Amino acid sequence: MNTTTTARIMLGAAIAALAMTAAPQIMAHGDVTPQAVDTSSLPDIGEAWLEKNPYSGNARAIEIGTSAYNQNCARCHGLEAISGGIAPDLRYLELGETGDQWYMERFRNGSSHDGKVYMPAFGEVLGQKAGWAIRAFLETKYTEE
Numbered sequence: 336m337n338t339t340t341t342a343r344i345m346l347g348a349a350i351a352a353l354a355m356t357a358a359p360q361i362m363a364h365g366d367v368t369p370q371a372v373d374t375s376s377l378p379d380i381g382e383a384w385l386e387k388n389p390y391s392g393n394a395r396a397i398e399i400g401t402s403a404y405n406q407n408c409a410r411c412h413g414l415e416a417i418s419g420g421i422a423p424d425l426r427y428l429e430l431g432e433t434g435d436q437w438y439m440e441r442f443r444n445g446s447s448h449d450g451k452v453y454m455p456a457f458g459e460v461l462g463q464k465a466g467w468a469i470r471a472f473l474e475t476k477y478t479e480e
């Protein structure tokens with residue numbers, strides 16, 4: 336066995352070991368702490384939860400929403416809102432008020448069934464300004480099914 340072959344085998348073993356140590360982190364992605372979002376530069380919208388996105392088309396909201404999405408949602412829903420399969424593809428969320436309401440229901444409450452958390456709730460931790468900013472970003476990614 337020459338040294339190049341030995342080196343290749345050792346590299347292969349190192350990669351396999353690395354893959355195994357990385358696995359638990361990937362599986363624990365649901366527990367990552369939500370990242371705070373600075374929404375102070377967005378117009379105030381009051382305390383009561385709205386039914387319709389007040390920031391639709393607002394450039395500043397889209398910018399904030401893009402970063403908030405990347406930090407809090409992309410690990411499950413995919414970068415650029417293109418799902419890798421573990422969570423629904425958010426590009427297909429209906430536009431307009433019906434889509435807004437469904438979006439907000441999930442954002443606020445998350446989704447759990449049979450005692451298992453599929454998606455954590457974000458309403459309390461991120462607040463509605465961040466929620467609507469993310470929705471404004473998602474609207475720019477809308478794709479027909």
Ligand code: HEC
Binds near residue numbers: 410421423
């Ligand atoms: C831990 C993974 C995870 C994270 C993080 C996550 N989601 Fe989800 N999300 C899911 C899963 C899984 C579902 C499907 C739940 C079901 O069908 O019960 C879902 C469903 C949704 C839906 C409904 C989609 C549909 O087609 O019905 C919306 C809207 C949504 N998520 C938005 C978000 C937003 C916005 C964020 C970030 C603030 C986020 N999610 C973060 C896993 C996640």
